[in-house]
Every structure is written in structure tokens, then in C-alpha cells.
Amino acid sequence: MKDISIKEKYEFYEDVFDNMPDALYVLDDKGNMIYVNYAMIKKFDIPRDExxxxxxxxxxxxxxIDYVISKNVYEQKKEVxxxxxxxNSHGKELMQMVSQMPILNDKGDIQYIIGVMRDMEELIGYYYDALNKYQTVKDIGSKRSDDNKLLVYNSPQMSDLIRILNNVAPTDANILVQGESGTGKEVLAEYIHQMSERRDKEMVRINCAAFPExxxxSELFGYEKGSFTGALGSGKKGLIETADGSTLFLDEINSLPLALQGKILRTIETKMVQRIGSDRPKKIDFRLIAATNEDLSxxxxxxxxxxxxxxxxxVIPAIIPPLRDRPSDIEPLIEYFLNKYCKKYGKEKTFGPEAMNVLKNYSWPGNVRELKNFVERIVLISASSVYCIKSIPPQMLNGQLLSPSSSGNGGNSGCQFDIRMSLEENLNAFEKQIIESVVQQYGSGKSAAEVLRVNQSTISRKMAKYNISI
Incomplete structure (x- = not known):
């Protein structure tokens, strides 16, 4: 087992406490401040050493402060x-909920007091946010259990669509799923299949845009042996044959070549398939679901x-609205994917009210796919010790984490020498600008430390020195 020095242990604990969302401080037996974390510094807007x-x-x-709570703790020798x-240093009044707990020595006298301070308005916001999330998770859980754990939605548009599909899923009617890229057309097709009488066999799916004509x-219809150069000696069963007794899902059917469209049409009408090189059609029992991200008209x-x-x-149109047109689905989807990726990567994360508000007001041009990828990305890059993600770097919502000026390509960094300041003062100003930019872009002190290749405790101390917030 690796030996850890006292210095390394100190830096580790300092990193942990500095990444706590609550203000934390420690008093000695006379009420002297002997430790404050970064959140405490931000709250009072007073430097650590002061x-x-x-x-x-x-x-x-x-x-x-308007009252000395520790006076009660010294008298009662119990948590208050x-x-x-x-x-704060600007005279702004903040109502706090404060918990102070005494640490007693062997004689039963107070040796230290640990204090935790939290903004009341923020605490109330978290309380109601937690209640809403609890209800959302319950709603999602009930809908997923009813819908074979495939769909997550809360909007009236999706509720109406699912109600219609529940009625037609048990039939063999052809269904055309329409929607922008990333809206979840394949997920909806799988849901329809699972709600049908064909659910015992796996749905057969093919992306028409993924293959040359x-x-x-040959993938759709199969072929007999020796049908063409390179054909398998045993021949091959096509995907339509494979879908016998099941559901055939043709994704991006708008990409289907014209030459094949007539052949597909005959197959749908007759439910007969004929392999390439064969003169014997075969009866196939399949249900067809097609999907398109283009307007076929x-x-x-x-x-x-x-x-x-x-x-x-x-026969049955199923139009999935883009995510921007059903904003009430955004939060349930975020909670679903957050839970999924936290479990996958062994993390514990949640979004604070401000961060969630940003996400709910984002247009999500990539729809559910973009949202899913965003949640996975932020779960991975946010500091492991940060439980609540309070802010979202704007760059993360357009697929970029660094702006061109900070990508190391020689662009203008924006740092200008000020002749009125000393060299040390200019260096401090440059250092603050660099750290502030990277912290904001990467969303945490830990990620910034990795980018700048320094210890996280160094970043924490610099952030406190320059009053940099995430």
C-alpha cells in the first residue's frame, strides 16, 4: 500500500473541504477561527488569512454576524x-441556517467547534427542488414500468402520442415514425414492438442510409449461393426473412434508393420475399415500422x-416533436440519464436549480441524443468530490469545452501588460485570468487542475486568493 505523507493527507482533506457546497469553519475553545473552507470565504467575501x-x-x-451561536454551544456543550x-464585506445581508457541533476532550470540555453554514434561500430552493425531483423520479418510474422501461416523458404531446400507439401496437398496421435526428425514433419503434404480440422475438432493424444500394x-432480401461474385457459398437469409414472426424496422427510409422502393412496396403488399438469384418467393409474416428524419411529402x-x-x-403516422417543443420532458430526461450514468461510472451527482434552469431553457438542437451525450460528459468531467453541479459552462452546450482563444493555437489570450503595476502584480493578474477562464470552461477546480497540470489544492488556493467562483 502506498505511503501517504502528512502533506499529501493535508492537501487531500483541504481539497475535499474546499469542494463542499456548504460553508465550513472550525473554532477553538475560545472562539478563534482556526479553519475556513472556500465556500466560507465566498460567503463573506473576505480573504482566508483575514x-x-x-x-x-x-x-x-x-x-x-448578528448573534454568536457558539456562546450557546459553550454553555450547553451540545449541538446547536x-x-x-x-x-459580507459589501454589507449584503444573508440569512443562514447554522449548525455548530462541539468536539469534547477527555475531561468533557470543549476543544473545538465545527460550524456548517448554509444560505436559507438556497436551502429552501434545494428542498423544493428535491421534492420535485422525487416526484419526477416516481412519475418516470411508473411510466417506465408501464412502458416496459423504454420511454421517459412528461409532456402532453408525448402522452397523446403514446396513448395512440398503445391502441395500434397490438395490430399489424404499418407505422411511419417521423422526427428530427436525435428525437428517439428507434426507441419509439422498440416500444411499439414491445407492446405488440411479437415481443417474444427480437425486432430486426436496419439503417437504409448505412449501406450502398x-x-x-442483399442485406434486405438475401441471396442464393453463386448469385454474384463474392456471395457466400451457402447463400444468405435476408433481414426481411429474419423478421418472420417479428417486427422489421427500416430506419432512415428516406435514403432508400428508388430502384429498391418498388421491390419493398411489393414485399409489403404481398408479404412475400424473394432472394437474389432465386425464382421462388417465400411468405413472410412481419410487421413493418419505418422511420424518417425528412418530410417524405x-x-x-x-x-x-x-x-x-x-x-x-x-398507415399510422407517429410524429415525435423536437425537444424544444416539449420542454416539460427535459428535466425527466436529465434525471433519467443522470441516474443512468452515475450508476455506470460510480458517481453521485445532481444539478442545482440554476444549472437545471439553464438546461431547461436550452433549445437542444440535437434533441434527446444531444441531451444524453451532454449528461454523460458532465458526469465524467465534473470533479468527483462535487456532488451538486451548480453552473453549466456555456461551451458545453455547443459541443466545445475551450474557446479558440484558449485552445493553445497561438491566438490572443487577452492578457495585457499594465505599466502602472509591478511585474508581480501583472503576473498575478495574468494568473487570475488564466485560472478563471479554465475553471469556468471546465466547470470545476479538479478539471481545471488537470488541464493546467497542477495539484488541485493549488487551484483551490488560487481560486480563494483571487476570489474565483465556479
């Missing part, structure tokens, strides 16, 4: 929880899609 010169009774005399008004035909006008095939496919 706070550590304070006694709590002096803080009262200087008008920083009460409200307290504090005033010649290969797509426009494709018909452009003569890239057959009208008769469109009408055959579009």
Missing part, C-alpha cells in the same frame, strides 16, 4: 442549530421517393 484572524465575538462587534444573519438489397415532390410507397408506409 478570516482566520477573527474571533467570533469580534465578528459580532464588527457587524459581520439556529438561524443567523451574516453581512447493391449491398442494401417533400421527397415525393423532388421525385426521390415514391408516393405509393409513402401511402403504404404511412
Amino acid at each position: 478570516l482566520l484572524r477573527y474571533n467570533v465575538f469580534d465578528m459580532y462587534d464588527d457587524g459581520l 442549530v439556529m438561524c443567523q444573519k451574516i453581512f 447493391t449491398l442494401l438489397e 417533400e421527397c415525393i415532390k423532388k421525385k426521390t421517393f415514391r408516393a405509393d410507397l409513402y401511402y403504404r408506409l404511412n
Whole structure:
């Protein structure tokens, strides 16, 4: 087992306490401040070394607090929880909920007091946010159990769509799923399959845009041995045959070549499939679900899609609205993916009210796929000791973590020498600008430390020195 030095242990504990969302401080037996964490420094907006010169009774005399709670703790020798008004260096009044717990020595006398301070408004916000999340998780859980754990939604648009699909899923009617890229068309197709009488067999799926025309035909219809150069000696069963007794899902059917559209149409109408190189058609019992991210009526006008095939496919239209048009689905989806990726990567994360508000007001041009990838990314890059993600770097919502000016490509960093300041003062200003930029872009002190290749405790101390917040 690796030996850890006292210095390393100190830096580790300092990192842990500095990444706590609550203000934490330690008093000695006379009320002198002997430790404050980064959240405490931010709350009072007073540098660490200045706070550590304070006694709590002096803080009262200087008008920083309206009551000395530790006086009760010294008298009662037990934990005291009460409200307290504090005033930061700018005179702003903040109502806090404060918990102070004594640590007793062998004689039963108070040796230290540990204090934890939290903003009352923030605490109330977290309380209601937690209640809402609890109810959301319950709603998601009930819907997922009803829907074979496939769908997460809360919007009236999706509720109406699912109600219609529940009625038609047990039938063999063709369904055309329409929606922008990333809206979850394949997930919806799988849901329909699971709600059908064909659920005991796996749904057969193929992306029509993923194959060239010649290969797509052989994949769909199969071939007899010796049908063409490179064909398997035993021949091959096509995916339509494989879907016998099940569901065939044709994704991006708008990419289906015109030459194959007629053959697909005949297969749908006759439920007969004929392998390449064979003169014997075979009866196949399958249910067809197709999906498109284009407006097929426009494709018909452009003569890239057959009208008769469109009408055959579009017996039951299932249109998935983009995520921007159903904002009430955003939070349930975030909670679902957050829970999924926290379990996958062994993390514990939640989004604070401000961060969640940013996400709910984002347009999500990539729809559910973009949201899913975003949640996985932020679970991975946010500091492991940060439980509540309070802010979202704007760059993360457009797929970039670094702006061009900070990507190391020689662009102008924006640092300018100020002749009125000394070299040390200029260096401090440059250092602050660099750290502040990277912290904001990466969302945590830990991630910034990794990018800048320094110890996390160094970043924590610099953030406190320059009053940099996440």
C-alpha cells in the first residue's frame, strides 16, 4: 500500500473541504477561527488569512454576524442549530441556517467547534427542488414500468402520442415514425414492438442510409449461393426473412434508393420475399415500422421517393416533436440519464436549480441524443468530490469545452501588460485570468487542475486568493 505523507493527507482533506457546497469553519475553545473552507470565504467575501484572524465575538462587534451561536454551544456543550444573519464585506445581508457541533476532550470540555453554514434561500430552493425531483423520479418510474422501461416523458404531446400507439401496437398496421435526428425514433419503434404480440422475438432493424444500394438489397432480401461474385457459398437469409414472426424496422427510409422502393412496396403488399438469384418467393409474416428524419411529402415532390410507397408506409403516422417543443420532458430526461450514468461510472451527482434552469431553457438542437451525450460528459468531467453541479459552462452546450482563444493555437489570450503595476502584480493578474477562464470552461477546480497540470489544492488556493467562483 502506498505511503501517504502528512502533506499529501493535508492537501487531500483541504481539497475535499474546499469542494463542499456548504460553508465550513472550525473554532477553538475560545472562539478563534482556526479553519475556513472556500465556500466560507465566498460567503463573506473576505480573504482566508483575514478570516482566520477573527474571533467570533469580534465578528459580532464588527457587524459581520448578528448573534454568536457558539456562546450557546459553550454553555450547553451540545449541538446547536439556529438561524443567523451574516453581512459580507459589501454589507449584503444573508440569512443562514447554522449548525455548530462541539468536539469534547477527555475531561468533557470543549476543544473545538465545527460550524456548517448554509444560505436559507438556497436551502429552501434545494428542498423544493428535491421534492420535485422525487416526484419526477416516481412519475418516470411508473411510466417506465408501464412502458416496459423504454420511454421517459412528461409532456402532453408525448402522452397523446403514446396513448395512440398503445391502441395500434397490438395490430399489424404499418407505422411511419417521423422526427428530427436525435428525437428517439428507434426507441419509439422498440416500444411499439414491445407492446405488440411479437415481443417474444427480437425486432430486426436496419439503417437504409448505412449501406450502398447493391449491398442494401442483399442485406434486405438475401441471396442464393453463386448469385454474384463474392456471395457466400451457402447463400444468405435476408433481414426481411429474419423478421418472420417479428417486427422489421427500416430506419432512415428516406435514403432508400428508388430502384429498391418498388421491390419493398411489393414485399409489403404481398408479404412475400424473394432472394437474389432465386425464382421462388417465400411468405413472410412481419410487421413493418419505418422511420424518417425528412418530410417524405417533400421527397415525393423532388421525385426521390415514391408516393405509393409513402401511402403504404404511412398507415399510422407517429410524429415525435423536437425537444424544444416539449420542454416539460427535459428535466425527466436529465434525471433519467443522470441516474443512468452515475450508476455506470460510480458517481453521485445532481444539478442545482440554476444549472437545471439553464438546461431547461436550452433549445437542444440535437434533441434527446444531444441531451444524453451532454449528461454523460458532465458526469465524467465534473470533479468527483462535487456532488451538486451548480453552473453549466456555456461551451458545453455547443459541443466545445475551450474557446479558440484558449485552445493553445497561438491566438490572443487577452492578457495585457499594465505599466502602472509591478511585474508581480501583472503576473498575478495574468494568473487570475488564466485560472478563471479554465475553471469556468471546465466547470470545476479538479478539471481545471488537470488541464493546467497542477495539484488541485493549488487551484483551490488560487481560486480563494483571487476570489474565483465556479
